[in-house]
Structure formats: structure tokens, C-alpha cells
Amino acid sequence: MSTVCLIPAAGAGTRLAAGRPKAFVDLVGQTILERAVRGVLDADVDAVVVAVPADLVSEAQALLPDCHVVVGGAERSASVRACITAATASFDVDVILIHDAARALTPPDLFRRVVDAVRAGAPAVIPGVPVTDTLKAVEPGGGGERVVATVDRSVLRAVQTPQGFAPDALARAHASGGHATDDAGLAEAAGIPVTVVPGDLMAFKITTEWDLRLARMLLESTGVR
Ligand SMILES: Nc1ccn([C@@H]2O[C@H](COP(=O)(O)OP(=O)(O)OP(=O)(O)O)[C@@H](O)[C@H]2O)c(=O)n1
Numbered sequence: 001m002s003t004v005c006l007i008p009a010a011g012a013g014t015r016l017a018a019g020r021p022k023a024f025v026d027l028v029g030q031t032i033l034e035r036a037v038r039g040v041l042d043a044d045v046d047a048v049v050v051a052v053p054a055d056l057v058s059e060a061q062a063l064l065p066d067c068h069v070v071v072g073g074a075e076r077s078a079s080v081r082a083c084i085t086a087a088t089a090s091f092d093v094d095v096i097l098i099h100d101a102a103r104a105l106t107p108p109d110l111f112r113r114v115v116d117a118v119r120a121g122a123p124a125v126i127p128g129v130p131v132t133d134t135l136k137a138v139e140p141g142g143g144g145e146r147v148v149a150t151v152d153r154s155v156l157r158a159v160q161t162p163q164g165f166a167p168d169a170l171a172r173a174h175a176s177g178g179h180a181t182d183d184a185g186l187a188e189a190a191g192i193p194v195t196v197v198p199g200d201l202m203a204f205k206i207t208t209e210w211d212l213r214l215a216r217m218l219l220e221s222t223g224v225r
């Protein structure tokens, strides 16, 4: 039995606005996607399936000779389903990880923490970090927005990837063909219990130009090649 990691990397990167799909943007001499895959392989994952935009399949295959590359979909959940189809046809797996290419600096320990929790019996496992800002619920008003309430942040977690699943739980989660911002959202909707393990600040998602600058500075400050 083995651990397979599915990497949705078919997004446009609209909020980054870097002139090409986000996973193919340079991050200190390698693409964001190559750095993400490198992190996955450093974590002793047995196989990697990557979903990319249709016109970038050849480029991805050339960059990632050790990965299985498939065409992604219009939504993140559709890209994940394309990876699931390829993975279940090709590999005998007991843990499936799903990891955003955009979380390119995720440390190997976080992958191991998620895999260990799935192997210990949790059907769905996600990393989460505490929220550090004070949070307000708002509504339109006063020519802008007005505060309705201060939210109790002690019960909130900012959720990351990799998210880990027992294969049957992931199949049930995606059986609806629905869409959610993460795979745990589909699992919750299917009535599957979701366990949270401690996340890692280095697993932040490169979403905006600010995040890309931060990722570049972090890599350059550690002398990583
Ligand atoms: N149709 C899509 C949309 C997103 N993703 C992937 O899902 C991950 C998380 O998505 P996000 O960071 O929001 O990326 P984008 O959708 O590219 O960003 P944006 O919303 O700014 O366009 C990324 O690795 C992205 O490539 C994907 O595989 N297929």
C-alpha cells in the first residue's frame, strides 16, 4: 500500500496576475509547481499526480518527469477529481493527500503529520492554524460597512493543505460532483468527520503578489537553490 499525493495546479492565478498560470510562475529559479512537488517528494510520498491547464501538459511533463500529469478542470474540485480518476486507476493506495501547488514551501513534517493521522484511523485530516487577528462580522451600512459582531476566534482555524483522506472517504466526498473551496468541505457535506492537526505557517498559500514576494524572500534568506 502507498501514499499518493494529488496536486491541483490548473488554476489561472487571477489574484496573482503574473501573466501566466500561477503554478508556472518563477519562484527563485524553479516554478512554483516544481517547488511544491519537491516538497512532496521530500516527504516520502510514493506517487504524485498533478492537474495542469490543458495547454501546459507538455511543459509540466518536461518539468516533472517523476509525476503523472493530467488535464485539470474549470474549478479546483474538478481538477482534484481528474487526479483521483488517474490515481485510482494506476496505484494501490491507502492514503490520498491533496495539496495545492500554491502552498509551495510546505515542510515535509506537515505531510507526515497528516499521513500519520489518516493511518491512525481518521478518514479525513486537515492542517489548521489559529487565527491571530481580531475578526468582525459586518454588513453594508453607513455608506460602507458596519460591524455586526466580534467573532470568537478561539473556535476558528485557517485551513491549509495537504489534506489527507482514506480512499473510500475521498470517493464519498467527491461522489456528489459538487464544488467547494477545499476537499474537507465536500467531506463535511457528505457527513464524514474531519480531524484537524496543527498546521505550519510555512504552508501559506501564494495567492497575491505579496505572498509571492514573501515566498521569494524566505527562499533567498535560507540560501535555497
Ligand atoms: N480550476 C482550478 C482552480 C484551482 N486549482 C488549483 O487549486 C489550488 C488552490 O487554488 P488557488 O490558490 O485559489 O489558485 P487559483 O484558482 O489559480 O487562484 P485565483 O483564484 O487567484 O485565480 C492551486 O494550486 C490551483 O492551481 C486547480 O487545480 N484548478
Ligand SMILES: C[C@](O)(CO)[C@H](O)COP(=O)(O)O
Binding pocket: 076, 100, 159, 160, 161, 181, 182, 183, 205, 207
Ligand atoms: C484548499 C485551500 O487552499 C485550503 O485552504 C483553500 O480553500 C483554497 O481556496 P481559494 O478560495 O481557492 O483560495
